[in-house]
Amino acid sequence: xxxxxxxxxxxxxxxxxxxxLPVIMPETASTSQSVQINASATVAxxxxxxxxxxxxxxxxxLDNPEMTSIYDGPEQGKGAGHRWESADMGSxxxxxxESEPYxxxxxxxxxxxxxxxxxxxxxxxxxNGVEVVWTLKLSELTYPFGKYFGFFLDGLMNPMQEKGLKxxxxxxxSYAETLIITEQNLESLNCLxxxxxxxxxxxxxxxxxxxxxxxxxxxKVNITKAGNEFLIYKNQTExxxxxxxxxxxxxxxxxxxxxxxxxxxxxxxxxxxxxxxxYTAIDAVHFELQQVLRDRNLPLDVLIMExxxxxxxxxxxxxxxxxxx
Numbered sequence: 001x002x003x004x005x006x007x008x009x010x011x012x013x014x015x016x017x018x019x020x021l022p023v024i025m026p027e028t029a030s031t032s033q034s035v036q037i038n039a040s041a042t043v044a045x046x047x048x049x050x051x052x053x054x055x056x057x058x059x060x061x062l063d064n065p066e067m068t069s070i071y072d073g074p075e076q077g078k079g080a081g082h083r084w085e086s087a088d089m090g091s092x093x094x095x096x097x098e099s100e101p102y103x104x105x106x107x108x109x110x111x112x113x114x115x116x117x118x119x120x121x122x123x124x125x126x127x128n129g130v131e132v133v134w135t136l137k138l139s140e141l142t143y144p145f146g147k148y149f150g151f152f153l154d155g156l157m158n159p160m161q162e163k164g165l166k167x168x169x170x171x172x173x174s175y176a177e178t179l180i181i182t183e184q185n186l187e188s189l190n191c192l193x194x195x196x197x198x199x200x201x202x203x204x205x206x207x208x209x210x211x212x213x214x215x216x217x218x219x220k221v222n223i224t225k226a227g228n229e230f231l232i233y234k235n236q237t238e239x240x241x242x243x244x245x246x247x248x249x250x251x252x253x254x255x256x257x258x259x260x261x262x263x264x265x266x267x268x269x270x271x272x273x274x275x276x277x278x279y280t281a282i283d284a285v286h287f288e289l290q291q292v293l294r295d296r297n298l299p300l301d302v303l304i305m306e307x308x309x310x311x312x313x314x315x316x317x318x319x320x321x322x323x324x325x
Contacts, residue, residue, distance in 0.1 A: 037131075
């Protein structure tokens with residue numbers, strides 16, 4: 001009997017301690033892990049900013065192949081959401097509530113009866129690429145079990161974060177480097193130009209015809225170009241005709257002739273990248289510039305300019321207007 005009483009007393013003491021300790025434990029908890037990735041911040045950011053990409057590197061999805069996923073809202077960035085159902089993980093959802101391109105992402109996690117949490121990602125560029133920091137923050141931890149979960153959060157989550165970051169690093173470093181993209185201010189420019197509406201597949205033919213017309217006219221009237229020739233048009237879908245203009249800059253206003261008319265290039269702020277090589281391979285530059293617009297949640301139907309430095313198949317400066325003046 002004495003042994004039973006002693007054991008009972010010990011269990012009671014442990015129970016009292018177990019119930020008292022959570023009273024003094026904090027109602028918040030957080031845990032972080034980081035990894036150095038030898039790739040651009042742009043590549044790493046996009047792997048996190050699009051919820052559909054998580055199935056490629058997230059340990060929660062890789063370890064649960066039977067998980068059912070539903071994606072809501074935009075494909076990426078603020079407002080993009082992911083809802084899941086899993087026999088092992090239960091049900092929950094993730095919603096991106098803040099997305100600052102190539103620097104920071106914050107998501108709200110909703111685990112139903114198990115509460116809410118915040119996922120935060122920092123992308124810190126350095127000379128070797130980017131340091132990615134993954135932080136999980138819990139708040140309003142309930143007594144007593146929620147507080148115990150917060151107390152053991154490091155031990156529970158750090159291995160999962162490390163596994164996910166290792167896979168993220170592997171994928172990001174397997175990518176080719178992205179193009180260099182800058183923001184520039186363009187000034188207005190007086191030009192002589194040829195304009196028409198054509199289907200996208202007919203742009204090359206339009207360029208060749210317009211270039212020939214302008215060169216013949218400039219030669220006949222002895223006009224000198226004041227800069228690089230360029231093509232300018234509005235981005236639209238494949239099945240629509242596009243309003244296109246091929247232009248030669250001029251120093252002063254010049255006389256129009258037939259289909260050759262005066263044209264003023266719009267001034268404004270642009271995203272800009274450079275393509276070297278054949279014009280038929282320029283799609284990669286357009287894809288990257290359009291992806292930057294998506295990263296910023298900006299519309300894709302913007303004004304586009306392709307400026308030809310030297311021959312058409314030598315160097316092409318591609319500009320996407322962010323703001324037209």
